[in-house]
Amino acid sequence: MNLDRQISTQARIEEQYRRIQQELTGGAVALVGVFWLGTIWYHLIEGWRWVDAAYMTMITLATVGFLEVQPLGDRGRLFTMSLILLGVISIGYIVNRFTEALIQGYFQAGLRIQRQRRIMEALSGHYIICGFGRMGRQAALEFQSEGVRFVVTDSQSDPIHAAQELGFPALQGDATLDETLLKLGVERAVCIIAALPSDAENLYTVLSAKTLNPMIRAIARASNEEALQKLQRAGADAVISPYITGGKRMAAAALRPQVMDFVDGILTGTDRTFYMEEFQLDASTCPHVGESLREAKLRSQSGALVLAIRRSDGTLISGPNADTTLMQGDQLICMGTAEQLRRLNQILCPIRSDSPRPPRHGQ
Template sequence: MYSTLEQKYQRIQKELMAGALALAGVFLIGTLWYALVEGWSWQDAAYMTIITLATVGYGETRPLGDRGRLFTIALILMGVITIGYIVNRFTEAIIQGYFQEGIRLRQLRRAMESLSGHYIICGFSRTGRQIAIEFQAEGVCFVVIDSDVESVRKAQEQGYTIYQGDATLDETLIRVGVERAICIVAALPSDAENLYIVLSAKYLNPGIRAIARASTEEALQKLQRAGADAVISPYITGGKRMAAAALRPQVMDFVDGIISGTDRQLYMEEFLLDPKVCPVVGMTLGQARLRAQTGALILAVRRNDGTLIGGPTPDTVFMPADVLIAMGTPEQLRTLNQLLGPIGSKQLRRPKKI
């Protein structure tokens, strides 16, 4: 709720600053009057103004005529009104906890500025909430953007980092560190808003991976043309999965296990082959002996040009920037991660349970 806290804190700051400036203006008016109109010294004029504004009950520094006394009465009224306003704003700030919110705002600002290699979820509706649950289960760093107060409250209750704002605006995306993020998920109900998010994110960070939600086939195509790396239609995907569950129930049970984690034995993970640190680049699958050394099963290889090799054979050669998709126990995948990147080229997330 970074944006809301910021607005509240800025409002109380402006009100207190306005009160302080008004009080300074009243002091200046009083000093100038006693010095220039009454002909007093600057020291006496400032002293008279202070004791008048403070209403301490001291006598006049020098005798005043009717005109001077009328001005002093007006000066007292201006001072009482101004000081009363400041006290009122200050009391409200204490009661409403604005100063505590200011501390929290600074903490949130530092947290936003420190985000790097994180994920951004735009929209905290039913789709966004499920994505957040999955991200939290995977142990990845992410931030949520939503403009709805109720959605922000629900995200806070779950302990998520939340920014209240319009995700289609460049300013909002910059606030959540889109330049340093590795992935953004546009999960708003509106296809047009998701399109704006993808366009803005790709402009601000051309290397970011953009995932978008689409309601129709036309929106899906437009989002793809806008640069989305993956476009998911809940209706199309849901229909395909339901048909597959009816036709191939055992296969779908296995796939659902991969996606939702209904089993506690096997996991899936992907590994990027960095040629600078990965010793198997240039080897074949048979030469690398990954299965024998780790026990993990290599299910597929994604080439740098996007070509997918499913069920690679022992003759499949590992090329630079290939992505290996593997399945195994947590220990097997951890061993495979160490083997592929001996100096930690990829931090292994908590693998997906199947």
């Protein structure tokens, strides 16, 4: 009930802003029409010059009380009285609409809407976080530390205000609706994270996102095993269950604490020394496709370590040796310092050095 009320409130504000715009535009058009009516009358009926006719109309509408430009008969005076009445009505209508918009804050709301629209339209190759709860907030903080472009959406106003206070671009809306996803630029996004409270909402979000952009990578939250399987069938590329994943990590931390500390240290956080990164090989940009790791000399040139290679058919090669051949579509999972990974990025993608994204200093 609260969700529907908040969404309808947002929609009502946008509708009222559009209505005020239309009414102010209509009032301005009416005033211009009255001005031309008076000018044409004085020119054609009274036989005045265009300049005199326009001047007479202007001082009449402005009700400044100046004398007539030229003497008027009864007919001309009756028309002038009607012109004054029409002018007062038009100007009064515009002033009334403007005052209402100012008092109700529609102009401020309109500026926020336009600013949000410009931000969304400028986004490309970005990530979308649906739901700014505990999981969505943590994902946003990680993206911020990685320097990744992203946008947050939530159906409730409080999480949106919290995201905006942290400096995150945010838009209030229902992520299960195509309209909201299109506003977020889903067709230009590379990944969407469905971290909404219910499994049903996450399912609808994944289905909508995949329909609008079949190439987008979808990551969803699931509360149980059944929901996890349904989200996978719906097309989610990865499904995270906080309870299942949390239990596994707790067990791993108990059995292999040093390993977990090391893995956490290279995957997350802003004070890391080592990083892990993925590199997609493309024959059009990578000169080393078709070479072995020995021939490519990636370790000696960059200092980064190739931990694993995932082939385009899904085969995973853990701990590749020097004779492993690099092939088109391979994904290299590498580890190293920020500078080592940056050099490796330049070696693998000299033509398109901005892809994939290397980590930055200070992250």
